[in-house]
Amino acid sequence: MDWDDLRIFLAVSRAESLSGAGRRLGMDASTVGRRIARLEQAVGAVLFAKTPQGYALTAEGGRLIVPAEAAEKAALTVAEAARRDEGIGGQLRIGAPDGCANYLLPQVARRLAEAHPKLEIQIVSLPRVVNLSKREADMAIAVSPPDTGRLTVQRLSDYHLHLAAHRDYLAARPPIGDLADLKAHRMIGYIPDMIFDRELDYLSETGVETAAISSNSVSVQMQAIRAGAGIGIVHDFAIPFVDGLRVLLPDRIALRRSFWLLRHADDRDSRRLSVLADALAQGVRAEIIRLESQVFAAADRFA
Incomplete structure (x- = not known):
């Protein structure tokens, strides 16, 4: 089974559409559809059911999620090891409520970019909690700790x-x-x-x-x-x-109130994301102190 097909399978399961997966992967929807069809042929099962709401996992598709995510984690570990001597780079997508995204993260992102010139920083501002299980972001800032989900939770700052x-x-x-x-x-x-x-x-x-x-x-x-x-x-x-x-x-x-930093539990062993999470946390704390001190x-x- 080809890892690249599993990567596409995970993208469709998270986006719940071919077009949404294509946007994340940089592919057109028809190519994504063909790759899913190829994977279904390889495993001998239908993995998605097309519904009015989008592409939903079938029972067979649901059983493929765990091994696919294990393969994803292994691939990321290999890629991280290969990049270790080159410095921290690649994409970092941060989800945050819009107050934090507008008034804190631009300054924090500037410092991250200066410290890691090869890093591509994306800030996602949504009027809801970012869904890390669907990989909408690599890490997210929230205004309260979640009650459910396979997440690591760190208190950032009041x-x-x-x-x-x-x-x-x-x-x-x-x-x-x-x-x-x-x-x-x-x-x-x-x-x-x-x-x-x-x-x-x-x-x-x-x-x-x-x-x-x-x-x-x-x-x-x-x-x-x-x-x-x-x-x-x-x-x-x-x-x-x-x-x-x-x-x-x-x-x-x-x-x-408090900000909380959320990460997917599967990412806890990623040195790259841990380094970036620490830098993000320190940056947010420092920026809150700097700006609040100006008010009083x-x-x-x-x-």
């Missing part, structure tokens, strides 16, 4: 959030001296039914039940606040990126 608004909005609105005063203001937050993790339910901390403007994206919320559209709870590490932002009621609203060092950040 981070903080405060209520904030732009000075232009505050200049035209009634003063805010207490949480009760927020009822006279427009609030900005998450779309309730699109909150994919309970740790993101920030608005409930204010006592305000609904947001006048909402988005499933932290970055869109921040841009609305920047435009003077209302008040929201923002990451402290994002505040230095927006001129004119003011922190409100810091003694009443001061949230603390600037007296004019407080309304």
Whole structure:
């Protein structure tokens, strides 16, 4: 059985489509389909059932997953050993919630790229938890540790959030001296039914039940606040990126959350990924400290 056919089989099982697998592999969908047909002929079984939702594994296909992943791990180990003397290179795909992806990872990626010039860094920002079992990424940053899955979980860092608004909005609105005063203001937050993790339910901390403007994206919320559209709870590490932002009621609203680094359990023996995971963790921690320290060092950040 050809390893390259198994590689294509795994890509289809994870993408659940020929076109999705083709995009990951750099092949056209028809070539992927022919290779799957060849593999099915070699094993003497149908491996996928075509459904309206995509390509689903049959029972025979499901039984092939474990040996295929074992072959994948062996191939990666051989490739890593061959590259060891050449320095760390290849592709590194990092999944992250968009607040982290927008305000932290670009700076961290710059330092990783400078330290490892042969590395190709990809940042995947999704409004949900990245699925490592389907190999959507090599590692992922999450806002809470998962309850299930064959994963290794490492606590990265705490981070903080405060209520904030732009000075232009505050200049035209009634003063805010207490949480009760927020009822006279427009609030900005998450779309309730699109909150994919309970740790993101920030608005409930204010006592305000609904947001006048909402988005499933932290970055869109921040841009609305920047435009003077209302008040929201923002990451402290994002505040230095927006001129004119003011922190409100810091003694009443001061949230603390954590980032977690997730890796597939099969990758724990990969020296390459372990080195990169350590560098990523150190970089994220340092960047949070650097950016958060700027907020409370600037007296004019407080309304």
